Amino acid sequence: MNPQAAALIGAAIAVVTGLGAGIGIGIATGKTSEAIARQPEASGKIQGAFLIGIALAEATAIYGLVVSLLLLFK
Amino acid sequence: MVEAGAPEAMSISERITEAISIKTVFTIRAFGLAIPISDTILASWIIMAVLFLASWLLTRRLKEIPTRAQTLVEGLVGFINDFAEENLGHHGKHFAAFLGTIFIFLIAANLAPLFTPVGGFGYEPPFIIRPLTRDINITAGFAVCVIVTVFVSGLVIKGPAGFAKSLVSPMAFMLPFKLMEYIIKPVSLALRLFGNILGAFIIMQLIEAAMPVVLPPILAMYFDLFDGLIQAVVFAFLSTVYVAEAIE
Numbered sequence: 001m002n003p004q005a006a007a008l009i010g011a012a013i014a015v016v017t018g019l020g021a022g023i024g025i026g027i028a029t030g031k032t033s034e035a036i037a038r039q040p041e042a043s044g045k046i047q048g049a050f051l052i053g054i055a056l057a058e059a060t061a062i063y064g065l066v067v068s069l070l071l072l073f074k
Numbered sequence: 075m076v077e078a079g080a081p082e083a084m085s086i087s088e089r090i091t092e093a094i095s096i097k098t099v100f101t102i103r104a105f106g107l108a109i110p111i112s113d114t115i116l117a118s119w120i121i122m123a124v125l126f127l128a129s130w131l132l133t134r135r136l137k138e139i140p141t142r143a144q145t146l147v148e149g150l151v152g153f154i155n156d157f158a159e160e161n162l163g164h165h166g167k168h169f170a171a172f173l174g175t176i177f178i179f180l181i182a183a184n185l186a187p188l189f190t191p192v193g194g195f196g197y198e199p200p201f202i203i204r205p206l207t208r209d210i211n212i213t214a215g216f217a218v219c220v221i222v223t224v225f226v227s228g229l230v231i232k233g234p235a236g237f238a239k240s241l242v243s244p245m246a247f248m249l250p251f252k253l254m255e256y257i258i259k260p261v262s263l264a265l266r267l268f269g270n271i272l273g274a275f276i277i278m279q280l281i282e283a284a285m286p287v288v289l290p291p292i293l294a295m296y297f298d299l300f301d302g303l304i305q306a307v308v309f310a311f312l313s314t315v316y317v318a319e320a321i322e
Contacts, residue, residue: 048311051307051308051311052311052312052315054308055266055308055311055312058266058270059262059265059266062265062266062269062270062273063265063269065269065272065273066265066268066269069272073091073094
């Protein structure tokens with residue numbers, strides 16, 4: 001296998017990290033709506049925690065994207 | 075840019091590589107150094123100038139009974155002050171200006187591409203604004219500013235002894251992890267903003283290459299407008315959380 005093809009396959013595999021981020025953000029969003037439905041008066045604090053949570057969950061997908069970009073445009 | 079005589083000569087991957095590449099606009103020669111100025115740096119200077127002018131013009135003649143523009147500015151400043159105070163307590167007023175600057179600049183930077191003149195019907199727009207946070211150097215600069223603020227504010231507010239104590243709390247073996255945080259935090263801040271904006275930008279380029287009409291304006295609402303706003307909010311919010319963690 002030539003290195004270029006291997007790099008392309010590697011880039012595609014790196015994007016699979018999106019799976020974890022999708023699941024994580026999905027769970028966080030679901031629980032946030034549950035929490036706001038239960039306690040609408042605390043929605044400000046819940047949204048703050050939610051924003052941090054999705055930002056951290058999303059980081060893995062971003063690392064995958066960066067790795068695949070590095071492989072594509074090296 | 076399609077050259078005459080060779081229509082559609084660029085493949086999609088060439089187009090995207092061209093779009094995300096950062097070009098050097100001009101070079102400043104000073105003190106025996108040649109400093110290349112890229113298009114993202116130039117765009118950030120223009121945004122700085124616009125924000126500076128806007129803040130000077132809007133706060134030049136403040137009145138007891140606010141005009142319409144003054145009400146808007148007061149609302150924005152009040153929002154930032156409240157946000158800082160809510161998260162940082164009585165130290166909030168020291169950090170409100172810094173966090174507000176990051177917030178407003180990143181919103182301006184992420185929404186700047188919306189001000190690209192519209193081309194079409196044989197009219198080439200004179201310039202194309204691409205999101206400047208697609209350049210990791212811009213986001214890394216902000217991340218370094220934030221982590222220096224976190225470090226210095228922790229050192230000043232807790233005092234050297236308190237700061238050293240916070241590094242080994244609750245247990246001494248936490249020290250390497252606490253030190254590692256000073257690397258991981260800025261790297262993840264910079265990569266998050268950069269990756270999100272670049273990813274959305276590449277997806278928009280792909281969509282425009284595949285279907286130039288109808289679809290792009292609809293999806294741009296999400297990928298350009300919503301994503302840019304959310305990422306600016308997330309960056310400012312995480313910076314606030316890091317500062318709050320350092321000073322409490």
